Amino acid sequence: MDHAKSAQTKALVLETALAMFRSKGFAKTTMRAIATEAGVSLGSAYYYFASKDELVLELYRESVAEQRVRATTALVGTTGLSDRLKAAVHSGLDALGPYHHFGGAFIASALPPQSAVNPFGEASRQARGDAVAIFEEVIDGTKVPAFLRPQLPELLWLAYMGVVLFWVYDRSGDQRRTRMLIDGAAPLIAKLVSISRLPVVRPLVEEALALKARVQA
Amino acid sequence: MDHAKSAQTKALVLETALAMFRSKGFAKTTMRAIATEAGVSLGSAYYYFASKDELVLELYRESVAEQRVRATTALVGTTGLSDRLKAAVHSGLDALGPYHHFGGAFIASALPPQSAVNPFGEASRQARGDAVAIFEEVIDGTKVPAFLRPQLPELLWLAYMGVVLFWVYDRSGDQRRTRMLIDGAAPLIAKLVSISRLPVVRPLVEEALALKARVQA
DNA sequence: GATATTATTTGAACACGTTCAAAAAGCGTG
DNA sequence: CACGCTTTTTGAACGTGTTCAAATAATATC
The missing domain is CATH 1.10.10.60 (Homeodomain-like)
Known part of the structure; x- marks a missing residue:
């Protein structure tokens, strides 16, 4: 056995x-x-x-584990949502770094819904949970409005998936543009989180959260 | 010849x-x-x-043309950003409807950067331009802050690509959940656009636009 | 230790997307 | 019509991921 x-x-x-x-x-x-x-x-x-794709799934698992290790180290002593976000996301790309040149093929086998490797699917539930957990760690010890806190890690993970997609397409040297995107987007997200309690913004954010819940599963 | x-x-x-x-x-x-x-x-x-993928590219072109026809009709007499957005996006999914069951394969051949079918790539420049033009038509005749107007169609197209991705994964009957997402997200986006001139929000939006410009091409 | 059962290994075979050299058909020009 | 040239058609062949029945090795049972 x-x-x-x-x-x-x-x-x-x-x-x-x-x-x-x-x-x-x-x-x-x-x-x-x-x-x-x-x-x-x-x-x-x-x-x-069972398939070549299954090897990719292992790669995905390993990269998440690697990201977790790197992120945990990088998060020590890092305060503020913006910097902590940067630490987590940069860690992820660092872990994926060696595989950039076949990111396209990675996406091709990863994204199809029926694929075993699909990051939204059943087979990668564990790896996805691990990845979301990294963002839970990110917001731990930062100020986040209570109404936002439960959903935030998953939203951040989703945004991170978007960054990875951008990274796959990024043909600039050392994926410089993706790094710029991260450094620019992290403070924006932090700012957005902080103004999300303001009366003009909060209803919008709450509506968005409700929509997410309504549309899910 | x-x-x-x-x-x-x-x-x-x-x-x-x-x-x-x-x-x-x-x-x-x-x-x-x-x-x-x-x-x-x-x-x-x-x-x-030259390849099976090239047939998919034709499919993509045809679906954009079809979307355009449907959207143009649906936009007549439709006012307000929210409703006009709904019209355009629902039109797109209506056009794609018959192909839902191989959306996964579609994505697999469409997303890899080196693919001829990649919607962000060179080969589909024309089709992409046509698709963005639909969103130009959407915001024509609606109130949009001037500082946002030039970039908005492309942003909306990007969001639309996200919706399509969601749609591909949507296994609910008739992709009901995607329709819910559209109907829920359209008013949110309209609202966001309208509050984007407020002093608390505007700097954030401007910063996001600047980041987009910085990171592009 | 002999035998039955299970786990592992093997390489031939299949269907697929794609390539290519050669054949055939179409065309313009004298 | 006859000749060259280009466009189009053909199907065999290649390398790929994947499957599978059969062979072998390992383990369990008595």
């Missing part, structure tokens, strides 16, 4: 795959090449990973 | 493909099946369309 040898082989295939993804890109890394490089047969690779 | 016969064959292949996409879905419609159904050889289909 769950022998040590088996787990070891699975890990070997996965690590070989991720290494090849990084060095050759996603499209150019064939399942046959992964199998050969890992010293197993093609069928064996498929015994452990 | 551009013989009538040739154009006719091309149109035949395209229409056969779109019809099969609608009836069987994208993934299950193979290039071989399209060719057979259209009565041409596989190589001929590829002579006219």
Whole structure:
């Protein structure tokens, strides 16, 4: 069932795959090449990973874990919503960094609703929860209006997904423009949160939250 | 070069493909099946369309044209930003309606940056311009603060892309939830536009516009 | 230790999107 | 009509992700 040898082989295939993804890109890394490089047969690779996409799901999981580690460190001693947001989001992109050049392929296999890798879907529930938890950590210890607090982490995660999408398209060196976007958007979001209790703004925000709840699931 | 016969064959292949996409879905419609159904050889289909994705690009173009027709009609006699927004966006989804069940595949081939079908890319510049123009038509004759007006159509188009993404994931009957989202979000956006001149909000909006400009291209 | 059961491995085979060299058809020019 | 040139058509071939029945190895049961 769950022998040590088996787990070891699975890990070997996965690590070989991720290494090849990084060095050759996603499209150019064939399942046959992964199998050969890992010293197993093609069928064996498929015994452990039902599809090439499933390898991407592992990549997603690993990157979230990596983001979490980086974010936790970066958040220590960082105060204020704006800076804490920056820390979390920059951490995410740092973790994804090595995979930028096949971001397109990543999106192609990740976004289709029926895909196992779809970040909104069932299979990635855990990873998504972990990612949202990072934003819970971000707002912990910051001043956020109570009516906004429960929904905020998920909204921030959603915005983060948007940033990742932007990042995938970003062809500037070192994805400089995405970094600019983050540094510009973080204070804006912090400001928006802070004015959200004002009488002119609050009804709008509350209506938006209600809409989100109404439309969900 | 551009013989009538040739154009006719091309149109035949395209229409056969779109019809099969609608009836069987994208993934299950193979290039071989399209060719057979259209009565041409596989190589001929590829002579006219360099890839399966290119057929999707045509679909995108057609759907934008269709949206434009529907929106223009729906906008006649419709006043107020909120209602005009609803008209335009509902028109878009009406046009896309028959293709909902392969929205996932659509996204998979549309979003990768290197894809010919990518709505942000070069190949779809024209179709994108047409789509943005619809939102120009939407705000024509509505009250929009001058500092916001030039950028607004593109922002609305971007939001519309978000709605389409939501729609692709929407598994409720007749995509009811997406319709709710539109009807809920349109008045919110209209409200946001109207309060954007207020002293507390305006600096935030201006800063966001500046960020958009800074980060673009 | 022998045998049955389960887990793992294998590589051939399938269908697909795509490419390509060669054939066929269409066209203009003398 | 005959000749060259371009446009169009063809189907075999390639490499891909994926499936699967059969073979092998590992483990459990007696």
